[in-house]
Amino acid sequence: MGTHKHKLCEESYFNSFYLEHIQAVNSFAFYKCGDKAASLDFVQDAFAKIWENCSKIDFEKAKTYLFTTVNNLFLNTVRHQKVVMSYAKASPYMDKTNQNPEYLLEEDEFKQRLLLAISDLSEDQRDVFLLNRIEDKKYREIAELLNISQKTVEKRMSGALKILRKKVDNLKI
Amino acid sequence: MNKETDILKWFDGEISIKDIRKKYPEEDFSVLEKAGYYSKQIEAPIIDAQKALEDFKTRTFKKEAPKVIPLNFKSFLKIAAILVVMLTSAYFVFFNNTKSYTTKIAQTETFSLPDHSEVILNAQSKLSFNKKQWEENRSLELTGEAFFKVTKGEKFTVHTPVGSIQVLGTQFNVKERANYFEVQCYEGSVSVTHHKEKLVLTPGKSFRVINNKVVLAKDFNAKAPSWLEKESTFDEIPLWQVINELEIQYDITINASKIDVSKTFSGSFTHTDKNIALQSVTIPLKLSYKISGNNVELYNYEQN
Numbered sequence: 001m002g003t004h005k006h007k008l009c010e011e012s013y014f015n016s017f018y019l020e021h022i023q024a025v026n027s028f029a030f031y032k033c034g035d036k037a038a039s040l041d042f043v044q045d046a047f048a049k050i051w052e053n054c055s056k057i058d059f060e061k062a063k064t065y066l067f068t069t070v071n072n073l074f075l076n077t078v079r080h081q082k083v084v085m086s087y088a089k090a091s092p093y094m095d096k097t098n099q100n101p102e103y104l105l106e107e108d109e110f111k112q113r114l115l116l117a118i119s120d121l122s123e124d125q126r127d128v129f130l131l132n133r134i135e136d137k138k139y140r141e142i143a144e145l146l147n148i149s150q151k152t153v154e155k156r157m158s159g160a161l162k163i164l165r166k167k168v169d170n171l172k173i
Numbered sequence: 174m175n176k177e178t179d180i181l182k183w184f185d186g187e188i189s190i191k192d193i194r195k196k197y198p199e200e201d202f203s204v205l206e207k208a209g210y211y212s213k214q215i216e217a218p219i220i221d222a223q224k225a226l227e228d229f230k231t232r233t234f235k236k237e238a239p240k241v242i243p244l245n246f247k248s249f250l251k252i253a254a255i256l257v258v259m260l261t262s263a264y265f266v267f268f269n270n271t272k273s274y275t276t277k278i279a280q281t282e283t284f285s286l287p288d289h290s291e292v293i294l295n296a297q298s299k300l301s302f303n304k305k306q307w308e309e310n311r312s313l314e315l316t317g318e319a320f321f322k323v324t325k326g327e328k329f330t331v332h333t334p335v336g337s338i339q340v341l342g343t344q345f346n347v348k349e350r351a352n353y354f355e356v357q358c359y360e361g362s363v364s365v366t367h368h369k370e371k372l373v374l375t376p377g378k379s380f381r382v383i384n385n386k387v388v389l390a391k392d393f394n395a396k397a398p399s400w401l402e403k404e405s406t407f408d409e410i411p412l413w414q415v416i417n418e419l420e421i422q423y424d425i426t427i428n429a430s431k432i433d434v435s436k437t438f439s440g441s442f443t444h445t446d447k448n449i450a451l452q453s454v455t456i457p458l459k460l461s462y463k464i465s466g467n468n469v470e471l472y473n474y475e476q477n
Contacts, residue, residue: 015226018222018225018226018229019222019223019226022220022222022225022226023219023220023222026217026218026220026225027217027218030218031217036218039218040218040225043225044225044229044232047229048232048234051234052234085215086215086216087211087215087216088214088215088216089216091211091214094206094207094210094211107207107211110207110211111214114207114212115215117208118212118215129212130212130215130217132185133184133209133213134212134213134215136186138185138186139181139185154181157181157184158177158180158181161180161181161184161205161208164208165204165208168207169204
């Protein structure tokens, strides 16, 4: 028990723990707040908390602790600013063969509406939805990561889909 | 299965879009399909993990040192300390039945022993005895001076650093001071053991040891030691012993370096008035005294 517990206090172990999870947890923070700089701040703060409390944290639960801490830090910051998201540069259209300008314009418009709709989702819905979409995570994996039940994940996902469908559809008209 | 669950399953990759379309032919899933597809293209910031770690290392941490070992050690110490306190108090409560009385300078104390024998303790003296064993063994330790009125019964023993006194039931005074030891018998008979020598005192007789030498003392007529009446009486006693007694009764320091303290004094001094007491000692010996605070200096007339 003791050796496991204090593993996190060893710098080399902590460093590899950091490198292993920084990307995933930063993405999660970003889905949550939609702000690149702020999300990295949350993540660094969360890692700092883990390092400072390394002797108290069970190393097997460190990953959950990391995500929970980011979530809490996010909830603690009152400034809920506008979510700014964008698409990756090289993003193929759905119908890769269709080069009709009208189709491309339509698709671009759809993508903008989608971004808007996503940024209007609640934080909980957005991070579940984006973890599922961007990171191809199963609901079960998301539940594990966020330390919530799979039912909750499904509920959030379902809510997100309903809102997106409605909003993107409405804007279309 | 309702549609909502199926859509969830579709997004979780368990069923395909084709299955959904087949199941719900009327419904248009194109919006959801597109949303699902394009949302995959949303950019998540790519982190340069090494650089982030370097930045992270420049932070200052309020790192708490791992406390586990010192904490355990501390609590162990706490428990040990509690045990020690409990054991010692238990010892004093249950096993240590030594009762002791102590008097300071110019103080006397009267009290009864468990067998109703009466003890009057003179100034700067200490008396202790074992409460539990008292019934089997009437014996006590004394340093200093005390007067005993012993009720009749088994052997009653007073141990002093110089000698011990054994009686059955009498009244007697024991005086054990530096280089001075005296037992006076007022009633009944008192057996004194001093350096393996045993002798029996009858009323009016004294046993006196000065500077480890047994000294003969005159008989006396008093019914009780004079110090009970707040007076110290001396009968051919060396002056240094008188000075000693004055110091004990008045909390003073007497400087007698200018006089001969080996000459003897017969007489008494009161415990209630320092000046009268000093006069009653010094005048018969043709001495004078000077008081400054708690210090008294004795000197011969002629010198001044």
